[in-house]
Amino acid sequence: MTLSNVWKITLEIGQQPPEFQIHLNDLNGNDFNSIFRDNLPMFQLELRDETSRGQFSPCFVSAVPGSFYGRLFAANTLHFIHSSYSLMWISKIPKEVELLNKDNIYMASASPQQVLDAYYNQFRIDFSTFLRCRSEEIVSGGRMVLTVLGRRGHEDACREGCCYIWEVLALVLKQMVAEGLIEEEKLHSFNIPIYTPSPREVEEEVEKEGSFGINHLETSEISWADLSNEFRSTDEPDWHYVSRGVRAVSEPLLSEHFGGFVMDQIFEKYSEILHDCSTKEPETKFVNVTVSVTRN
Known part of the structure:
Protein backbone atom coordinates (compact mmCIF):
# COMPACT_ATOMS: atom_id res chain seq x y z
CA MET A 1 0.00 0.00 0.00
CA THR A 2 1.40 3.40 -1.02
CA LEU A 3 1.33 6.56 1.09
CA SER A 4 -1.22 8.11 -1.26
CA ASN A 5 -3.52 5.10 -0.73
CA VAL A 6 -3.27 5.55 3.03
CA TRP A 7 -4.27 9.20 2.72
CA LYS A 8 -7.19 8.34 0.41
CA ILE A 9 -8.53 5.70 2.80
CA THR A 10 -8.35 7.98 5.84
CA LEU A 11 -10.17 10.73 3.94
CA GLU A 12 -12.87 8.29 2.84
CA ILE A 13 -13.58 7.29 6.45
CA GLY A 14 -13.56 10.90 7.62
CA GLN A 15 -10.23 10.82 9.44
CA GLN A 16 -7.36 13.28 9.30
CA PRO A 17 -4.58 11.85 7.10
CA PRO A 18 -1.52 10.88 9.18
CA GLU A 19 1.86 12.53 8.93
CA PHE A 20 4.80 10.36 7.95
CA GLN A 21 8.45 10.50 8.99
CA ILE A 22 10.66 8.49 6.62
CA HIS A 23 14.28 7.73 7.49
CA LEU A 24 16.67 6.68 4.71
CA ASN A 25 19.72 4.70 5.77
CA ASP A 26 22.97 3.84 4.03
CA LEU A 27 26.65 3.77 4.86
CA ASN A 28 28.45 7.04 5.53
CA GLY A 29 29.95 7.16 2.05
CA ASN A 30 26.58 7.36 0.32
CA ASP A 31 25.82 10.68 -1.40
CA PHE A 32 22.60 11.59 0.38
CA ASN A 33 22.73 15.11 -1.08
CA SER A 34 22.13 13.75 -4.58
CA ILE A 35 19.04 11.89 -3.33
CA PHE A 36 17.57 15.02 -1.79
CA ARG A 37 18.48 17.13 -4.80
CA ASP A 38 17.51 14.81 -7.64
CA ASN A 39 14.87 12.42 -6.28
CA LEU A 40 13.04 13.92 -3.31
CA PRO A 41 11.38 16.89 -5.12
CA MET A 42 9.87 14.57 -7.74
CA PHE A 43 8.74 12.12 -5.04
CA GLN A 44 6.92 14.90 -3.20
CA LEU A 45 5.28 16.17 -6.40
CA GLU A 46 4.06 12.69 -7.28
CA LEU A 47 2.56 12.29 -3.81
CA ARG A 48 0.68 15.55 -4.20
CA ASP A 49 -0.63 14.51 -7.62
CA GLU A 50 -1.79 11.11 -6.32
CA THR A 51 -3.52 12.43 -3.21
CA SER A 52 -7.29 12.69 -3.61
CA ARG A 53 -8.92 16.13 -3.66
CA GLY A 54 -5.50 17.74 -3.48
CA GLN A 55 -5.32 17.26 0.30
CA PHE A 56 -1.76 16.52 1.28
CA SER A 57 -0.49 15.53 4.70
CA PRO A 58 3.18 16.24 5.39
CA CYS A 59 5.77 13.57 4.65
CA PHE A 60 9.13 14.32 6.24
CA VAL A 61 12.26 12.62 4.91
CA SER A 62 15.63 12.45 6.62
CA ALA A 63 18.92 10.58 6.14
CA VAL A 64 20.60 8.47 8.81
CA PRO A 65 24.12 7.41 7.77
CA GLY A 66 25.72 4.39 9.40
CA SER A 67 25.86 0.60 9.39
CA PHE A 68 22.62 -1.19 10.18
CA TYR A 69 24.71 -3.72 12.12
CA GLY A 70 24.48 -1.26 14.99
CA ARG A 71 21.91 1.12 16.50
CA LEU A 72 20.67 3.87 14.18
CA PHE A 73 17.47 5.26 15.71
CA ALA A 74 16.07 6.20 19.11
CA ALA A 75 14.35 3.45 21.07
CA ASN A 76 10.67 2.72 20.37
CA THR A 77 10.33 5.29 17.59
CA LEU A 78 9.80 3.27 14.39
CA HIS A 79 6.59 1.63 13.20
CA PHE A 80 7.70 0.02 9.95
CA ILE A 81 11.08 -0.97 8.50
CA HIS A 82 11.76 -2.06 4.95
CA SER A 83 15.09 -3.42 3.75
CA SER A 84 15.66 -4.56 0.17
CA TYR A 85 18.78 -6.28 -1.19
CA SER A 86 20.98 -5.19 1.69
CA LEU A 87 21.16 -7.84 4.40
CA MET A 88 23.11 -10.33 2.29
CA TRP A 89 26.12 -7.99 2.72
CA ILE A 90 28.08 -9.22 5.73
CA SER A 91 30.02 -6.85 7.96
CA LYS A 92 33.45 -8.38 7.32
CA ILE A 93 35.32 -11.22 5.65
CA PRO A 94 36.05 -13.96 8.22
CA LYS A 95 39.70 -14.88 8.79
CA GLU A 96 39.11 -18.46 7.62
CA VAL A 97 38.01 -17.14 4.23
CA GLU A 98 41.07 -14.91 3.91
CA LEU A 99 43.38 -17.82 4.73
CA LEU A 100 41.75 -20.69 2.83
CA ASN A 101 39.86 -19.35 -0.20
CA LYS A 102 42.91 -18.34 -2.31
CA ASP A 103 41.96 -18.39 -6.04
CA ASN A 104 38.25 -18.16 -5.23
CA ILE A 105 36.71 -14.77 -4.49
CA TYR A 106 33.44 -16.10 -3.06
CA MET A 107 31.79 -19.36 -2.06
CA ALA A 108 32.69 -21.64 -4.95
CA SER A 109 32.53 -25.36 -5.69
CA ALA A 110 36.30 -25.45 -5.10
CA SER A 111 36.09 -23.65 -1.74
CA PRO A 112 36.88 -25.73 1.39
CA GLN A 113 33.94 -26.47 3.68
CA GLN A 114 35.55 -24.25 6.33
CA VAL A 115 35.08 -21.30 3.98
CA LEU A 116 31.37 -22.02 3.48
CA ASP A 117 30.92 -22.45 7.24
CA ALA A 118 32.75 -19.19 7.96
CA TYR A 119 30.53 -17.24 5.56
CA TYR A 120 27.42 -18.75 7.14
CA ASN A 121 28.56 -18.05 10.70
CA GLN A 122 29.30 -14.43 9.84
CA PHE A 123 25.83 -14.06 8.33
CA ARG A 124 24.28 -15.51 11.50
CA ILE A 125 26.18 -13.06 13.69
CA ASP A 126 25.33 -10.06 11.51
CA PHE A 127 21.66 -10.90 10.95
CA SER A 128 21.12 -11.53 14.65
CA THR A 129 22.77 -8.20 15.41
CA PHE A 130 20.48 -6.46 12.90
CA LEU A 131 17.38 -8.02 14.47
CA ARG A 132 18.47 -7.13 18.01
CA CYS A 133 19.22 -3.49 17.10
CA ARG A 134 15.95 -3.04 15.21
CA SER A 135 14.00 -4.65 18.07
CA GLU A 136 15.13 -1.81 20.33
CA GLU A 137 14.14 0.85 17.82
CA ILE A 138 10.75 -0.43 16.65
CA VAL A 139 7.60 -0.18 18.74
CA SER A 140 5.77 -3.25 20.04
CA GLY A 141 3.57 -4.48 17.21
CA GLY A 142 5.69 -2.70 14.62
CA ARG A 143 6.58 -4.57 11.47
CA MET A 144 9.53 -5.24 9.19
CA VAL A 145 9.64 -6.55 5.62
CA LEU A 146 13.09 -7.76 4.62
CA THR A 147 14.11 -8.98 1.16
CA VAL A 148 17.54 -10.47 0.57
CA LEU A 149 19.24 -12.13 -2.35
CA GLY A 150 19.17 -15.75 -1.27
CA ARG A 151 18.87 -19.32 -2.46
CA ARG A 152 16.18 -21.98 -2.65
CA GLY A 153 17.50 -24.78 -0.49
CA HIS A 154 19.48 -25.21 2.69
CA GLU A 155 22.18 -27.27 0.99
CA ASP A 156 24.51 -26.36 -1.88
CA ALA A 157 25.25 -22.83 -0.74
CA CYS A 158 27.64 -22.30 -3.65
CA ARG A 159 25.46 -23.50 -6.53
CA GLU A 160 22.93 -20.71 -7.04
CA GLY A 161 22.80 -17.96 -9.69
CA CYS A 162 24.44 -15.37 -7.47
CA CYS A 163 27.48 -17.60 -6.97
CA TYR A 164 27.78 -18.11 -10.72
CA ILE A 165 28.32 -14.41 -11.45
CA TRP A 166 31.17 -14.29 -8.90
CA GLU A 167 32.77 -17.46 -10.28
CA VAL A 168 32.89 -15.78 -13.69
CA LEU A 169 34.53 -12.75 -12.11
CA ALA A 170 37.08 -15.00 -10.39
CA LEU A 171 37.88 -16.55 -13.76
CA VAL A 172 38.51 -13.08 -15.20
CA LEU A 173 40.83 -12.15 -12.35
CA LYS A 174 42.79 -15.39 -12.76
CA GLN A 175 43.27 -14.59 -16.45
CA MET A 176 44.55 -11.15 -15.56
CA SER A 189 43.43 -11.67 -0.54
CA PHE A 190 40.20 -10.58 -2.27
CA ASN A 191 36.77 -11.96 -1.30
CA ILE A 192 33.21 -10.77 -1.85
CA PRO A 193 31.47 -9.96 1.50
CA ILE A 194 28.08 -11.45 0.64
CA TYR A 195 26.13 -14.42 1.99
CA THR A 196 22.90 -15.52 0.28
CA PRO A 197 20.78 -17.33 2.90
CA SER A 198 18.14 -19.97 2.44
CA PRO A 199 14.58 -19.47 3.80
CA ARG A 200 15.35 -21.97 6.55
CA GLU A 201 18.44 -20.03 7.64
CA VAL A 202 16.50 -16.77 7.78
CA GLU A 203 13.70 -18.43 9.76
CA GLU A 204 16.12 -20.02 12.23
CA GLU A 205 17.85 -16.73 13.03
CA VAL A 206 14.59 -14.82 13.49
CA GLU A 207 13.29 -17.50 15.87
CA LYS A 208 16.60 -17.76 17.72
CA GLU A 209 16.91 -14.00 18.29
CA GLY A 210 13.34 -14.01 19.60
CA SER A 211 12.23 -10.39 19.28
CA PHE A 212 10.01 -10.90 16.23
CA GLY A 213 7.32 -13.29 15.12
CA ILE A 214 7.21 -14.37 11.48
CA ASN A 215 4.05 -13.47 9.57
CA HIS A 216 5.12 -14.65 6.16
CA LEU A 217 8.23 -16.15 4.56
CA GLU A 218 8.60 -16.84 0.86
CA THR A 219 11.04 -17.20 -2.02
CA SER A 220 10.66 -15.80 -5.50
CA GLU A 221 12.75 -16.11 -8.64
CA ILE A 222 13.67 -13.63 -11.33
CA SER A 223 15.64 -14.45 -14.44
CA TRP A 224 18.41 -12.24 -15.71
CA ALA A 225 16.28 -11.48 -18.76
CA ASP A 226 13.26 -10.39 -16.70
CA LEU A 227 15.41 -8.29 -14.40
CA SER A 228 17.08 -6.51 -17.29
CA ASN A 229 13.93 -5.83 -19.31
CA GLU A 230 12.77 -3.19 -16.83
CA PHE A 231 15.89 -1.04 -16.91
CA ARG A 232 17.84 -1.63 -20.11
CA SER A 233 17.41 -0.39 -23.66
CA THR A 234 15.43 -2.72 -25.94
CA ASP A 235 18.45 -3.71 -28.03
CA GLU A 236 20.81 -4.46 -25.11
CA PRO A 237 21.48 -8.22 -24.68
CA ASP A 238 20.95 -9.87 -21.30
CA TRP A 239 24.61 -10.71 -20.74
CA HIS A 240 25.68 -7.11 -21.33
CA TYR A 241 23.12 -5.76 -18.89
CA VAL A 242 24.16 -8.29 -16.24
CA SER A 243 27.79 -7.29 -16.72
CA ARG A 244 26.87 -3.64 -16.14
CA GLY A 245 24.94 -4.59 -13.03
CA VAL A 246 27.80 -6.63 -11.58
CA ARG A 247 30.16 -3.74 -12.29
CA ALA A 248 27.89 -1.27 -10.49
CA VAL A 249 27.84 -3.52 -7.42
CA SER A 250 31.45 -4.67 -7.32
CA GLU A 251 33.53 -1.88 -8.82
CA PRO A 252 34.01 0.02 -5.52
CA LEU A 253 35.40 -3.16 -3.93
CA LEU A 254 37.52 -4.10 -6.94
CA SER A 255 38.85 -0.60 -7.50
CA GLU A 256 39.94 -0.21 -3.88
CA HIS A 257 41.70 -3.58 -3.91
CA PHE A 258 43.20 -3.83 -7.41
CA GLY A 259 43.25 -0.19 -8.56
CA GLY A 260 40.86 1.73 -10.76
CA PHE A 261 43.10 1.51 -13.83
CA VAL A 262 42.14 -2.14 -14.53
CA MET A 263 38.36 -1.80 -14.20
CA ASP A 264 37.64 -1.43 -17.91
CA GLN A 265 39.79 -4.45 -18.73
CA ILE A 266 38.15 -6.56 -16.04
CA PHE A 267 34.65 -5.92 -17.29
CA GLU A 268 35.49 -6.17 -20.97
CA LYS A 269 36.69 -9.71 -20.25
CA TYR A 270 33.71 -10.32 -17.96
CA SER A 271 31.27 -9.37 -20.73
CA GLU A 272 33.05 -11.63 -23.20
CA ILE A 273 32.81 -14.64 -20.91
CA LEU A 274 29.15 -13.99 -20.09
CA HIS A 275 28.39 -13.69 -23.79
CA ASP A 276 30.05 -17.02 -24.45
CA CYS A 277 28.34 -18.71 -21.49
CA SER A 278 24.90 -17.30 -22.37
CA THR A 279 24.74 -19.61 -25.39
CA LYS A 280 25.75 -22.70 -23.40
CA GLU A 281 24.36 -22.40 -19.88
CA PRO A 282 20.69 -22.85 -18.88
CA GLU A 283 18.76 -19.73 -17.97
CA THR A 284 20.22 -18.25 -14.80
CA LYS A 285 17.89 -16.96 -12.11
CA PHE A 286 18.32 -14.95 -8.95
CA VAL A 287 16.42 -16.08 -5.86
CA ASN A 288 14.86 -13.63 -3.41
CA VAL A 289 14.00 -14.52 0.18
CA THR A 290 11.38 -12.22 1.71
CA VAL A 291 10.23 -12.31 5.32
CA SER A 292 7.55 -10.23 7.07
CA VAL A 293 7.87 -10.04 10.87
CA THR A 294 6.11 -8.31 13.78
CA ARG A 295 7.79 -7.03 16.94
CA ASN A 296 6.70 -9.11 19.95
Missing part, protein backbone atom coordinates in the same frame (compact mmCIF):
# COMPACT_ATOMS: atom_id res chain seq x y z
CA VAL A 177 47.02 -12.65 -13.08
CA ALA A 178 48.29 -14.95 -15.83
CA GLU A 179 48.70 -11.92 -18.11
CA GLY A 180 50.60 -10.01 -15.45
CA LEU A 181 47.94 -7.31 -15.16
CA ILE A 182 47.24 -7.84 -11.47
CA GLU A 183 49.27 -9.44 -8.68
CA GLU A 184 48.48 -13.00 -7.61
CA GLU A 185 48.78 -11.98 -3.95
CA LYS A 186 46.04 -9.42 -4.45
CA LEU A 187 43.76 -12.04 -5.97
CA HIS A 188 44.37 -14.39 -3.04
Whole structure:
Protein backbone atom coordinates (compact mmCIF):
# COMPACT_ATOMS: atom_id res chain seq x y z
CA MET A 1 0.00 0.00 0.00
CA THR A 2 1.40 3.40 -1.02
CA LEU A 3 1.33 6.56 1.09
CA SER A 4 -1.22 8.11 -1.26
CA ASN A 5 -3.52 5.10 -0.73
CA VAL A 6 -3.27 5.55 3.03
CA TRP A 7 -4.27 9.20 2.72
CA LYS A 8 -7.19 8.34 0.41
CA ILE A 9 -8.53 5.70 2.80
CA THR A 10 -8.35 7.98 5.84
CA LEU A 11 -10.17 10.73 3.94
CA GLU A 12 -12.87 8.29 2.84
CA ILE A 13 -13.58 7.29 6.45
CA GLY A 14 -13.56 10.90 7.62
CA GLN A 15 -10.23 10.82 9.44
CA GLN A 16 -7.36 13.28 9.30
CA PRO A 17 -4.58 11.85 7.10
CA PRO A 18 -1.52 10.88 9.18
CA GLU A 19 1.86 12.53 8.93
CA PHE A 20 4.80 10.36 7.95
CA GLN A 21 8.45 10.50 8.99
CA ILE A 22 10.66 8.49 6.62
CA HIS A 23 14.28 7.73 7.49
CA LEU A 24 16.67 6.68 4.71
CA ASN A 25 19.72 4.70 5.77
CA ASP A 26 22.97 3.84 4.03
CA LEU A 27 26.65 3.77 4.86
CA ASN A 28 28.45 7.04 5.53
CA GLY A 29 29.95 7.16 2.05
CA ASN A 30 26.58 7.36 0.32
CA ASP A 31 25.82 10.68 -1.40
CA PHE A 32 22.60 11.59 0.38
CA ASN A 33 22.73 15.11 -1.08
CA SER A 34 22.13 13.75 -4.58
CA ILE A 35 19.04 11.89 -3.33
CA PHE A 36 17.57 15.02 -1.79
CA ARG A 37 18.48 17.13 -4.80
CA ASP A 38 17.51 14.81 -7.64
CA ASN A 39 14.87 12.42 -6.28
CA LEU A 40 13.04 13.92 -3.31
CA PRO A 41 11.38 16.89 -5.12
CA MET A 42 9.87 14.57 -7.74
CA PHE A 43 8.74 12.12 -5.04
CA GLN A 44 6.92 14.90 -3.20
CA LEU A 45 5.28 16.17 -6.40
CA GLU A 46 4.06 12.69 -7.28
CA LEU A 47 2.56 12.29 -3.81
CA ARG A 48 0.68 15.55 -4.20
CA ASP A 49 -0.63 14.51 -7.62
CA GLU A 50 -1.79 11.11 -6.32
CA THR A 51 -3.52 12.43 -3.21
CA SER A 52 -7.29 12.69 -3.61
CA ARG A 53 -8.92 16.13 -3.66
CA GLY A 54 -5.50 17.74 -3.48
CA GLN A 55 -5.32 17.26 0.30
CA PHE A 56 -1.76 16.52 1.28
CA SER A 57 -0.49 15.53 4.70
CA PRO A 58 3.18 16.24 5.39
CA CYS A 59 5.77 13.57 4.65
CA PHE A 60 9.13 14.32 6.24
CA VAL A 61 12.26 12.62 4.91
CA SER A 62 15.63 12.45 6.62
CA ALA A 63 18.92 10.58 6.14
CA VAL A 64 20.60 8.47 8.81
CA PRO A 65 24.12 7.41 7.77
CA GLY A 66 25.72 4.39 9.40
CA SER A 67 25.86 0.60 9.39
CA PHE A 68 22.62 -1.19 10.18
CA TYR A 69 24.71 -3.72 12.12
CA GLY A 70 24.48 -1.26 14.99
CA ARG A 71 21.91 1.12 16.50
CA LEU A 72 20.67 3.87 14.18
CA PHE A 73 17.47 5.26 15.71
CA ALA A 74 16.07 6.20 19.11
CA ALA A 75 14.35 3.45 21.07
CA ASN A 76 10.67 2.72 20.37
CA THR A 77 10.33 5.29 17.59
CA LEU A 78 9.80 3.27 14.39
CA HIS A 79 6.59 1.63 13.20
CA PHE A 80 7.70 0.02 9.95
CA ILE A 81 11.08 -0.97 8.50
CA HIS A 82 11.76 -2.06 4.95
CA SER A 83 15.09 -3.42 3.75
CA SER A 84 15.66 -4.56 0.17
CA TYR A 85 18.78 -6.28 -1.19
CA SER A 86 20.98 -5.19 1.69
CA LEU A 87 21.16 -7.84 4.40
CA MET A 88 23.11 -10.33 2.29
CA TRP A 89 26.12 -7.99 2.72
CA ILE A 90 28.08 -9.22 5.73
CA SER A 91 30.02 -6.85 7.96
CA LYS A 92 33.45 -8.38 7.32
CA ILE A 93 35.32 -11.22 5.65
CA PRO A 94 36.05 -13.96 8.22
CA LYS A 95 39.70 -14.88 8.79
CA GLU A 96 39.11 -18.46 7.62
CA VAL A 97 38.01 -17.14 4.23
CA GLU A 98 41.07 -14.91 3.91
CA LEU A 99 43.38 -17.82 4.73
CA LEU A 100 41.75 -20.69 2.83
CA ASN A 101 39.86 -19.35 -0.20
CA LYS A 102 42.91 -18.34 -2.31
CA ASP A 103 41.96 -18.39 -6.04
CA ASN A 104 38.25 -18.16 -5.23
CA ILE A 105 36.71 -14.77 -4.49
CA TYR A 106 33.44 -16.10 -3.06
CA MET A 107 31.79 -19.36 -2.06
CA ALA A 108 32.69 -21.64 -4.95
CA SER A 109 32.53 -25.36 -5.69
CA ALA A 110 36.30 -25.45 -5.10
CA SER A 111 36.09 -23.65 -1.74
CA PRO A 112 36.88 -25.73 1.39
CA GLN A 113 33.94 -26.47 3.68
CA GLN A 114 35.55 -24.25 6.33
CA VAL A 115 35.08 -21.30 3.98
CA LEU A 116 31.37 -22.02 3.48
CA ASP A 117 30.92 -22.45 7.24
CA ALA A 118 32.75 -19.19 7.96
CA TYR A 119 30.53 -17.24 5.56
CA TYR A 120 27.42 -18.75 7.14
CA ASN A 121 28.56 -18.05 10.70
CA GLN A 122 29.30 -14.43 9.84
CA PHE A 123 25.83 -14.06 8.33
CA ARG A 124 24.28 -15.51 11.50
CA ILE A 125 26.18 -13.06 13.69
CA ASP A 126 25.33 -10.06 11.51
CA PHE A 127 21.66 -10.90 10.95
CA SER A 128 21.12 -11.53 14.65
CA THR A 129 22.77 -8.20 15.41
CA PHE A 130 20.48 -6.46 12.90
CA LEU A 131 17.38 -8.02 14.47
CA ARG A 132 18.47 -7.13 18.01
CA CYS A 133 19.22 -3.49 17.10
CA ARG A 134 15.95 -3.04 15.21
CA SER A 135 14.00 -4.65 18.07
CA GLU A 136 15.13 -1.81 20.33
CA GLU A 137 14.14 0.85 17.82
CA ILE A 138 10.75 -0.43 16.65
CA VAL A 139 7.60 -0.18 18.74
CA SER A 140 5.77 -3.25 20.04
CA GLY A 141 3.57 -4.48 17.21
CA GLY A 142 5.69 -2.70 14.62
CA ARG A 143 6.58 -4.57 11.47
CA MET A 144 9.53 -5.24 9.19
CA VAL A 145 9.64 -6.55 5.62
CA LEU A 146 13.09 -7.76 4.62
CA THR A 147 14.11 -8.98 1.16
CA VAL A 148 17.54 -10.47 0.57
CA LEU A 149 19.24 -12.13 -2.35
CA GLY A 150 19.17 -15.75 -1.27
CA ARG A 151 18.87 -19.32 -2.46
CA ARG A 152 16.18 -21.98 -2.65
CA GLY A 153 17.50 -24.78 -0.49
CA HIS A 154 19.48 -25.21 2.69
CA GLU A 155 22.18 -27.27 0.99
CA ASP A 156 24.51 -26.36 -1.88
CA ALA A 157 25.25 -22.83 -0.74
CA CYS A 158 27.64 -22.30 -3.65
CA ARG A 159 25.46 -23.50 -6.53
CA GLU A 160 22.93 -20.71 -7.04
CA GLY A 161 22.80 -17.96 -9.69
CA CYS A 162 24.44 -15.37 -7.47
CA CYS A 163 27.48 -17.60 -6.97
CA TYR A 164 27.78 -18.11 -10.72
CA ILE A 165 28.32 -14.41 -11.45
CA TRP A 166 31.17 -14.29 -8.90
CA GLU A 167 32.77 -17.46 -10.28
CA VAL A 168 32.89 -15.78 -13.69
CA LEU A 169 34.53 -12.75 -12.11
CA ALA A 170 37.08 -15.00 -10.39
CA LEU A 171 37.88 -16.55 -13.76
CA VAL A 172 38.51 -13.08 -15.20
CA LEU A 173 40.83 -12.15 -12.35
CA LYS A 174 42.79 -15.39 -12.76
CA GLN A 175 43.27 -14.59 -16.45
CA MET A 176 44.55 -11.15 -15.56
CA VAL A 177 47.02 -12.65 -13.08
CA ALA A 178 48.29 -14.95 -15.83
CA GLU A 179 48.70 -11.92 -18.11
CA GLY A 180 50.60 -10.01 -15.45
CA LEU A 181 47.94 -7.31 -15.16
CA ILE A 182 47.24 -7.84 -11.47
CA GLU A 183 49.27 -9.44 -8.68
CA GLU A 184 48.48 -13.00 -7.61
CA GLU A 185 48.78 -11.98 -3.95
CA LYS A 186 46.04 -9.42 -4.45
CA LEU A 187 43.76 -12.04 -5.97
CA HIS A 188 44.37 -14.39 -3.04
CA SER A 189 43.43 -11.67 -0.54
CA PHE A 190 40.20 -10.58 -2.27
CA ASN A 191 36.77 -11.96 -1.30
CA ILE A 192 33.21 -10.77 -1.85
CA PRO A 193 31.47 -9.96 1.50
CA ILE A 194 28.08 -11.45 0.64
CA TYR A 195 26.13 -14.42 1.99
CA THR A 196 22.90 -15.52 0.28
CA PRO A 197 20.78 -17.33 2.90
CA SER A 198 18.14 -19.97 2.44
CA PRO A 199 14.58 -19.47 3.80
CA ARG A 200 15.35 -21.97 6.55
CA GLU A 201 18.44 -20.03 7.64
CA VAL A 202 16.50 -16.77 7.78
CA GLU A 203 13.70 -18.43 9.76
CA GLU A 204 16.12 -20.02 12.23
CA GLU A 205 17.85 -16.73 13.03
CA VAL A 206 14.59 -14.82 13.49
CA GLU A 207 13.29 -17.50 15.87
CA LYS A 208 16.60 -17.76 17.72
CA GLU A 209 16.91 -14.00 18.29
CA GLY A 210 13.34 -14.01 19.60
CA SER A 211 12.23 -10.39 19.28
CA PHE A 212 10.01 -10.90 16.23
CA GLY A 213 7.32 -13.29 15.12
CA ILE A 214 7.21 -14.37 11.48
CA ASN A 215 4.05 -13.47 9.57
CA HIS A 216 5.12 -14.65 6.16
CA LEU A 217 8.23 -16.15 4.56
CA GLU A 218 8.60 -16.84 0.86
CA THR A 219 11.04 -17.20 -2.02
CA SER A 220 10.66 -15.80 -5.50
CA GLU A 221 12.75 -16.11 -8.64
CA ILE A 222 13.67 -13.63 -11.33
CA SER A 223 15.64 -14.45 -14.44
CA TRP A 224 18.41 -12.24 -15.71
CA ALA A 225 16.28 -11.48 -18.76
CA ASP A 226 13.26 -10.39 -16.70
CA LEU A 227 15.41 -8.29 -14.40
CA SER A 228 17.08 -6.51 -17.29
CA ASN A 229 13.93 -5.83 -19.31
CA GLU A 230 12.77 -3.19 -16.83
CA PHE A 231 15.89 -1.04 -16.91
CA ARG A 232 17.84 -1.63 -20.11
CA SER A 233 17.41 -0.39 -23.66
CA THR A 234 15.43 -2.72 -25.94
CA ASP A 235 18.45 -3.71 -28.03
CA GLU A 236 20.81 -4.46 -25.11
CA PRO A 237 21.48 -8.22 -24.68
CA ASP A 238 20.95 -9.87 -21.30
CA TRP A 239 24.61 -10.71 -20.74
CA HIS A 240 25.68 -7.11 -21.33
CA TYR A 241 23.12 -5.76 -18.89
CA VAL A 242 24.16 -8.29 -16.24
CA SER A 243 27.79 -7.29 -16.72
CA ARG A 244 26.87 -3.64 -16.14
CA GLY A 245 24.94 -4.59 -13.03
CA VAL A 246 27.80 -6.63 -11.58
CA ARG A 247 30.16 -3.74 -12.29
CA ALA A 248 27.89 -1.27 -10.49
CA VAL A 249 27.84 -3.52 -7.42
CA SER A 250 31.45 -4.67 -7.32
CA GLU A 251 33.53 -1.88 -8.82
CA PRO A 252 34.01 0.02 -5.52
CA LEU A 253 35.40 -3.16 -3.93
CA LEU A 254 37.52 -4.10 -6.94
CA SER A 255 38.85 -0.60 -7.50
CA GLU A 256 39.94 -0.21 -3.88
CA HIS A 257 41.70 -3.58 -3.91
CA PHE A 258 43.20 -3.83 -7.41
CA GLY A 259 43.25 -0.19 -8.56
CA GLY A 260 40.86 1.73 -10.76
CA PHE A 261 43.10 1.51 -13.83
CA VAL A 262 42.14 -2.14 -14.53
CA MET A 263 38.36 -1.80 -14.20
CA ASP A 264 37.64 -1.43 -17.91
CA GLN A 265 39.79 -4.45 -18.73
CA ILE A 266 38.15 -6.56 -16.04
CA PHE A 267 34.65 -5.92 -17.29
CA GLU A 268 35.49 -6.17 -20.97
CA LYS A 269 36.69 -9.71 -20.25
CA TYR A 270 33.71 -10.32 -17.96
CA SER A 271 31.27 -9.37 -20.73
CA GLU A 272 33.05 -11.63 -23.20
CA ILE A 273 32.81 -14.64 -20.91
CA LEU A 274 29.15 -13.99 -20.09
CA HIS A 275 28.39 -13.69 -23.79
CA ASP A 276 30.05 -17.02 -24.45
CA CYS A 277 28.34 -18.71 -21.49
CA SER A 278 24.90 -17.30 -22.37
CA THR A 279 24.74 -19.61 -25.39
CA LYS A 280 25.75 -22.70 -23.40
CA GLU A 281 24.36 -22.40 -19.88
CA PRO A 282 20.69 -22.85 -18.88
CA GLU A 283 18.76 -19.73 -17.97
CA THR A 284 20.22 -18.25 -14.80
CA LYS A 285 17.89 -16.96 -12.11
CA PHE A 286 18.32 -14.95 -8.95
CA VAL A 287 16.42 -16.08 -5.86
CA ASN A 288 14.86 -13.63 -3.41
CA VAL A 289 14.00 -14.52 0.18
CA THR A 290 11.38 -12.22 1.71
CA VAL A 291 10.23 -12.31 5.32
CA SER A 292 7.55 -10.23 7.07
CA VAL A 293 7.87 -10.04 10.87
CA THR A 294 6.11 -8.31 13.78
CA ARG A 295 7.79 -7.03 16.94
CA ASN A 296 6.70 -9.11 19.95
